[in-house]
Amino acid sequence: MMNNKQLADTFTLIANLCEIKGEVIYVILAYRKAAENLMTLPREASEYWKEGKLREIPGVGKAIAEKIDELLQTGKLGFLENLKKEVPESLAEWLQVPGLGPKKIALIWKTLNITALPELETAAKNGQLRDLPGMGAKSETAIIEGIASLARRSGRLPLGRAYPLAQEIIGVLKGVKGVVAAESAGSLRRMRSTVGDLDILVAAKDSAAVMEAFVNLKGVSRVLGKGETKASIEFMDGVRAQLWVHAPEKFGTALQYATGSKDHNVALRQIALDKGLSLSEHSLTKVKGRGEILCATEEEVYKTLGLPWIPPELREDRGEVAAAKANKLPKLIQGKDIKTDLHMHSTYSDGKLSMLDMARAAAKRGLKVIAFTDHSVGLGVANGLSMERHKEQAAEIKKIQKQLGDEILVLHASEVEIKADGSLDYPDDFLASLDLVVASLHSSLRQPREKITERLLKAVNNPHVDIIGHPTGREIPDREGADLDMEVILRAAAESGVAMEISAQPARLDLDDVFARRAKELGVLLSINTDAHSESDLDFLYYGIAIARRAWLEPKDVINTWTAKKLTDWLKKRG
Numbered sequence: 001m002m003n004n005k006q007l008a009d010t011f012t013l014i015a016n017l018c019e020i021k022g023e024v025i026y027v028i029l030a031y032r033k034a035a036e037n038l039m040t041l042p043r044e045a046s047e048y049w050k051e052g053k054l055r056e057i058p059g060v061g062k063a064i065a066e067k068i069d070e071l072l073q074t075g076k077l078g079f080l081e082n083l084k085k086e087v088p089e090s091l092a093e094w095l096q097v098p099g100l101g102p103k104k105i106a107l108i109w110k111t112l113n114i115t116a117l118p119e120l121e122t123a124a125k126n127g128q129l130r131d132l133p134g135m136g137a138k139s140e141t142a143i144i145e146g147i148a149s150l151a152r153r154s155g156r157l158p159l160g161r162a163y164p165l166a167q168e169i170i171g172v173l174k175g176v177k178g179v180v181a182a183e184s185a186g187s188l189r190r191m192r193s194t195v196g197d198l199d200i201l202v203a204a205k206d207s208a209a210v211m212e213a214f215v216n217l218k219g220v221s222r223v224l225g226k227g228e229t230k231a232s233i234e235f236m237d238g239v240r241a242q243l244w245v246h247a248p249e250k251f252g253t254a255l256q257y258a259t260g261s262k263d264h265n266v267a268l269r270q271i272a273l274d275k276g277l278s279l280s281e282h283s284l285t286k287v288k289g290r291g292e293i294l295c296a297t298e299e300e301v302y303k304t305l306g307l308p309w310i311p312p313e314l315r316e317d318r319g320e321v322a323a324a325k326a327n328k329l330p331k332l333i334q335g336k337d338i339k340t341d342l343h344m345h346s347t348y349s350d351g352k353l354s355m356l357d358m359a360r361a362a363a364k365r366g367l368k369v370i371a372f373t374d375h376s377v378g379l380g381v382a383n384g385l386s387m388e389r390h391k392e393q394a395a396e397i398k399k400i401q402k403q404l405g406d407e408i409l410v411l412h413a414s415e416v417e418i419k420a421d422g423s424l425d426y427p428d429d430f431l432a433s434l435d436l437v438v439a440s441l442h443s444s445l446r447q448p449r450e451k452i453t454e455r456l457l458k459a460v461n462n463p464h465v466d467i468i469g470h471p472t473g474r475e476i477p478d479r480e481g482a483d484l485d486m487e488v489i490l491r492a493a494a495e496s497g498v499a500m501e502i503s504a505q506p507a508r509l510d511l512d513d514v515f516a517r518r519a520k521e522l523g524v525l526l527s528i529n530t531d532a533h534s535e536s537d538l539d540f541l542y543y544g545i546a547i548a549r550r551a552w553l554e555p556k557d558v559i560n561t562w563t564a565k566k567l568t569d570w571l572k573k574r575g
Contacts, residue, residue, distance in 0.1 A: 160506020252295035263317030343529035422458035440469035504544025516551035
């Protein structure tokens with residue numbers, strides 16, 4: 001049965017093909033909205049389907065509900081198959097080429113009778129596009145460059161790559177004379193696990209110097225555009241960044257507008273209209289009569305609308321505006337709330353530092369408890385530990401604990417492999433001897449949904465397992481997670497009391513924010529850990545906090561905020 005991603009991909013493809021066909025815009029937007037909402041559902045659409053509640057999914061009306069029903073019953077969709085006969089499916093790939101819109105695609109396809117991207121590149125290089133209506137040599141060159149750029153890009157950019165690059169850019173721009181403020185915007189500021197292009201906003205009265213600094217950043221391969229207040233660049237690795245410069249007195253409305261999301265902004269604009277105001281990226285203006293309200297900060301924007309400031313991570317139109325109106329926004333977790341890291345590795349398995357060095361690095365960052373969760377014996381590729389080597393590790397932990405004293409508490413733990421049949425790498429009596437057990441999936445991730453769900457359930461229900469590590473096993477951007485029935489998993493976790501991990505590793509960020517929020521709703525404990533293999537990995541905590549904030553988590557939802565005594569008492573009770 002199709003999962004939410006497969007359904008979303010289907011509706012995205014329909015939207016793309018309809019756009020090339022020239023369908024009316026509201027039809028295209030309806031399919032795109034359905035795809036977006038399917039990707040952010042807290043549980044599988046198939047569950048709504050079984051309950052006869054498909055139309056309770058936001059953006060799903062009668063027509064789309066019927067299509068989901070057909071897809072879930074048959075795995076196919078007659079409407080899409082007929083659409084593919086009208087518009088070749090391969091043309092949807094062309095929409096990724098910068099500067100190539102649906103009308104040009106339709107023109108090229110119908111005139112030259114080509115449907116594959118390599119054919120498009122050949123036609124452009126042979127000068128076959130320049131004489132088409134509305135095109136020319138410049139358009140042809142832009143398409144050639146766009147295809148080359150596409151080849152360098154690997155889709156959406158992982159947060160772990162996008163965030164540090166944006167911070168580098170912001171650091172340079174803040175050093176330009178006259179710059180009052182500089183911030184990232186868009187999905188990056190909302191801290192989504194992947195982002196598209198980098199959007200940067202700067203507050204400055206004079207934009208010229210800022211523009212020059214931006215287009216001359218280190219690593220820029222070409223300048224895609226440069227105006228008085230806006231510029232766009234592409235780096236050598238294909239990453240693109242855009243800059244907007246605004247007057248300081250208008251920076252608040254500009255930053256709010258550029259941060260999004262689109263639906264969050266629509267909700268705010270409606271609130272503004274209800275107050276007789278019009279909200280744009282430039283200011284708030286009175287609908288009747290004259291008058292302009294300038295906002296230098298976002299706080300002023302929200303205050304003018306009668307709302308408290310809403311943290312960027314929440315701005316996804318998932319109830320945050322209603323919560324703000326009712327003064328019920330969550331007091332989101334922050335980095336300073338974290339007292340423990342319960343998943344890290346040393347040289348005993350595949351870590352880079354000794355336990356003593358890692359413990360000192362953790363203490364330097366203010367942590368009060370850490371757990372060494374070196375891999376179990378079954379993960380040979382990561383130098384997994386036999387039970388005998390674990391005993392050696394336990395003895396060494398006692399020695400380094402004496403050296404560290406009360407500075408930090410070190411727990412003897414293990415990241416135990418959940419094998420293909422659902423059994424764990426060590427027998428229960430050995431698991432009981434450990435201070436903490438993290439159970440994780442690393443292999444056989446493509447098992448059928450029912451089988452891999454049952455496999456993980458065995459670990460969730462094992463009384464010796466304390467945390468389920470990076471539950472789906474995904475790796476961003478190269479590997480999708482296992483096709484788990486997460487609703488079943490989370491309900492079982494709520495029953496058993498096991499904690500579900502949000503891995504702060506930027507290549508994982510797993511659980512994601514949607515399922516982490518659902519876990520909170522069901523009363524499941526969450527644990528944010530770095531899965532650190534080196535000292536610098538401990539700083540990944542920032543990314544895990546970001547995902548937790550997107551999930552509306554507060555300190556009370558996360559076991560890493562507990563004192564050492566509360567944590568160890570909990571572990572003892574679990575056995």
